[in-house]
Amino acid sequence: MVLNPVISKLAGKLVVLASASPRRLEILSNAGLRFEVVPSWFKETLDKGLFKAPHEYAVETAKQKALEVARRMPFKHLKTPDIVIGADTIVTVDGMILEKPVDKEDAYRMLSSLSGKEHSVFTGVAIVVCHEKENEEVDYQLIEFYEETKVKFADLSDNMLWEYINSGEPMDKAGGYGIQALGGMLVEYVHGDFLNVVGFPLNHFCKQLDLIYNRCTSSADQESVSVRLSHNSSHATSILTQPPPGLPAQSSHSPSSKAKHNPSSSPTQNSPPANYTHHTQNSSSANPVHKVKRKSSEGEVDESSWMLVNSLSKHTDDREAEFIYNTTLPLVASSGQVIELNVTEHEDSEPKKDDLQRIIDLMDGFKASKALFTASKMCVFDLLQSRPGLDAAQVAQEIKASVKGTACLLEACVSLGLLKSKPRACQKPVYENTDLSSHFLLSDAPFSLRGYIQHCNDTVWPLFSHLESAVREGANQCEKAFGKTSKDMFQDTFYNSQEAKLRFMNAMHSIAKVTGRAVATAFDLSSFKTACDLGGCTGAMAYEFTKAHPGLSVTVFDLPAVVEMSEHFLPLHTDNRVSFVAGDFFKDDLPKADLYILARILHDWPDEKVGILLSKIANACTAGCGLLLSEIFLDEDRRGPSRGLLQALSMSEGKQSSATDVTDNTLNNTCDILMCNAHS
Ligand SMILES: Cc1cn([C@H]2C[C@H](O)[C@@H](COP(=O)(O)OP(=O)(O)OP(=O)(O)O)O2)c(=O)[nH]c1=O
Numbered sequence: 001m002v003l004n005p006v007i008s009k010l011a012g013k014l015v016v017l018a019s020a021s022p023r024r025l026e027i028l029s030n031a032g033l034r035f036e037v038v039p040s041w042f043k044e045t046l047d048k049g050l051f052k053a054p055h056e057y058a059v060e061t062a063k064q065k066a067l068e069v070a071r072r073m074p075f076k077h078l079k080t081p082d083i084v085i086g087a088d089t090i091v092t093v094d095g096m097i098l099e100k101p102v103d104k105e106d107a108y109r110m111l112s113s114l115s116g117k118e119h120s121v122f123t124g125v126a127i128v129v130c131h132e133k134e135n136e137e138v139d140y141q142l143i144e145f146y147e148e149t150k151v152k153f154a155d156l157s158d159n160m161l162w163e164y165i166n167s168g169e170p171m172d173k174a175g176g177y178g179i180q181a182l183g184g185m186l187v188e189y190v191h192g193d194f195l196n197v198v199g200f201p202l203n204h205f206c207k208q209l210d211l212i213y214n215r216c217t218s219s220a221d222q223e224s225v226s227v228r229l230s231h232n233s234s235h236a237t238s239i240l241t242q243p244p245p246g247l248p249a250q251s252s253h254s255p256s257s258k259a260k261h262n263p264s265s266s267p268t269q270n271s272p273p274a275n276y277t278h279h280t281q282n283s284s285s286a287n288p289v290h291k292v293k294r295k296s297s298e299g300e301v302d303e304s305s306w307m308l309v310n311s312l313s314k315h316t317d318d319r320e321a322e323f324i325y326n327t328t329l330p331l332v333a334s335s336g337q338v339i340e341l342n343v344t345e346h347e348d349s350e351p352k353k354d355d356l357q358r359i360i361d362l363m364d365g366f367k368a369s370k371a372l373f374t375a376s377k378m379c380v381f382d383l384l385q386s387r388p389g390l391d392a393a394q395v396a397q398e399i400k401a402s403v404k405g406t407a408c409l410l411e412a413c414v415s416l417g418l419l420k421s422k423p424r425a426c427q428k429p430v431y432e433n434t435d436l437s438s439h440f441l442l443s444d445a446p447f448s449l450r451g452y453i454q455h456c457n458d459t460v461w462p463l464f465s466h467l468e469s470a471v472r473e474g475a476n477q478c479e480k481a482f483g484k485t486s487k488d489m490f491q492d493t494f495y496n497s498q499e500a501k502l503r504f505m506n507a508m509h510s511i512a513k514v515t516g517r518a519v520a521t522a523f524d525l526s527s528f529k530t531a532c533d534l535g536g537c538t539g540a541m542a543y544e545f546t547k548a549h550p551g552l553s554v555t556v557f558d559l560p561a562v563v564e565m566s567e568h569f570l571p572l573h574t575d576n577r578v579s580f581v582a583g584d585f586f587k588d589d590l591p592k593a594d595l596y597i598l599a600r601i602l603h604d605w606p607d608e609k610v611g612i613l614l615s616k617i618a619n620a621c622t623a624g625c626g627l628l629l630s631e632i633f634l635d636e637d638r639r640g641p642s643r644g645l646l647q648a649l650s651m652s653e654g655k656q657s658s659a660t661d662v663t664d665n666t667l668n669n670t671c672d673i674l675m676c677n678a679h680s
Pocket residue numbers: 018019020021022023024039040044065087088089090091100121172173174175177178179180183197198199
């Protein structure tokens with residue numbers, strides 16, 4: 001399926017549909033695209049006589065609709081969209097272009113001209129990709145295409161026509177009919193894309209996005225100077241001007257490649273350029289970024305008066321037409337005055353766009369984490385699971401929060417792929433969970449990480465907010481973060497506060513449930529009949545082991561304060577092969593077992609304590625025994641994985657180790673060691 005990888009590329013981007021057409025809204029939202037609807041104010045009054053072919057009119061109108069919205073949004077909506085989609089549907093018959101009828105008589109004229117004949121429906125589509133730069137500059141890239149579908153009407157009597165017209169259906173539809181509803185009865189056949197007739201050529205749109213986001217991002221293409229698009233030549237009318245977001249605009253731009261603009265051929269408001277400046281460059285030439293300032297030197301420019309002059313570079317081949325979009329887009333005001341246009345010179349030494357994105361992602365990472373923690377804590381995902389389709393105000397009421405704050409949180413979650421928003425014409429969008437949140441963020445999901453997320457929010461986050469002190473002192477920051485020493489924290493967690501204990505157990509339970517199966521099935525354990533999960537907490541890991549190995553019984557060995565709470569975490573179905581023994585693994589005798597399991601234990605303890613624990617295990621082992629270690633083991637060169645290295649920054653008493661660090665420790669070859677890297 002072409003669409004899915006494309007859709008995922010658009011996740012997190014502000015995609016805007018510049019159309020009031022309910023059909024386009026429905027087609028795109030049914031396809032899973034998340035977008036906002038901002039109807040275009042562009043008046044469809046271009047002079048049709050100026051176009052050589054009808055589709056050029058549809059494409060130009062689509063382009064002007066999209067550009068009007070792309071330019072208006074930063075001013076009127078105070079946000080710059082990433083992508084704006086515009087479309088225009090027309091019907092052509094006998095050399096005439098039919099748009100929406102203005103009244104019933106007009107509808108009658110249109111429909112009777114279609115009776116008994118084949119006609120064409122063209123939808124022109126324009127995708128404007130916006131890049132907001134510093135200094136309030138915006139780069140626009142434009143992708144245009146069109147699709148043609150042939151439709152044949154049956155012979156229609158006047159009675160039928162008037163009955164249809166009186167239904168009211170024709171009035172907001174090109175050609176005066178709606179093929180998707182009553183108008184379908186008038187149609188003998190359709191050749192081509194049905195959705196194109198309804199207002200949007202979804203398939204062609206997906207192919208275009210696929211070309212931009214998927215095929216052009218191969219490393220080979222990333223290296224290349226100009227980004228190329230293969231395009232169905234029969235439908236290729238248009239221009240791709242810049243690599244889309246995510247693609248590097250890395251080459252240098254030679255001054256000679258600037259497009260020439262002839263003011264005398266400048267387009268005026270609502271009329272297309274009399275002739276386009278065709279500007280050919282060879283594929284090794286530069287791929288400039290065009291910065292367009294929102295203000296001219298004389299002050300604010302009426303953005304609606306801007307028109308785009310296309311330059312296109314086309315290399316035709318019988319099999320595929322290749323568009324090389326290294327062209328310039330001079331913007332001119334209706335007066336013909338050329339608005340200041342900066343062309344960025346790209347030096348080879350300039351950082352790659354991907355690198356910049358990595359830094360930005362790192363800078364923003366904590367915001368994303370905190371948005372997730374907050375939405376989880378405020379039960380947004382649970383709420384939307386039981387009541388999908390609430391809008392921000394309804395969610396705000398349920399979670400007892402401000403509407404403004406809730407709307408921001410919901411929108412942020414949408415951008416992170418945690419929620420889906422469904423646009424509604426002229427109404428606020430409604431929200432529902434994505435698969436991701438349904439799997440991992442609901443309280444009662446089998447793989448719920450909610451407990452661990454709460455732990456991250458309540459315990460890890462405050463520690464990391466004192467990271468600078470932690471680094472300076474090389475010590476854990478419990479006192480600063482919680483006003484207690486780590487020893488007191490431990491005491492509280494296990495002995496003083498039932499709530500803190502349950503929270504901790506919930507966290508361990510959720511992470512063990514999510515990772516448990518992978519650990520339990522990582523090795524052939526058929527030679528072991530009994531296992532002991534040391535520090536096994538709620539038994540979540542132990543249950544995964546018994547599920548995966550029918551001949552295995554597992555004893556969970558943990559502190560008495562933990563064991564006494566374990567019944568709160570019993571799974572629904574259990575066959576008594578998991579038992580609990582209370583004790584302290586540093587002090588007490590370990591239960592006898594063939595296999596000892598230490599999952600996420602060692603990193604919490606200093607070397608000396610790890611030594612004590614491992615030698616107790618070694619003493620308990622007899623021939624044929626094993627030790628299974630599951631940890632975030634560091635690479636031997638300690639360059640990764642970053643999950644382990646970041647965990648080390650919490651400066652617990654323990655440390656992150658590589659596999660050999662652990663095996664070098666004191667086991668004296670008394671047992672087989674099975675090491676399982678739990679970094680993902
Ligand atoms: C031929 C045909 C057109 N149509 C519709 C699709 C479009 O909505 C409309 C053509 O008008 P358009 O001007 O393309 O679109 P619009 O005015 O509805 O919305 P906007 O300008 O804001 O983008 O006709 C049908 O719904 N069914 C049909 O069978």
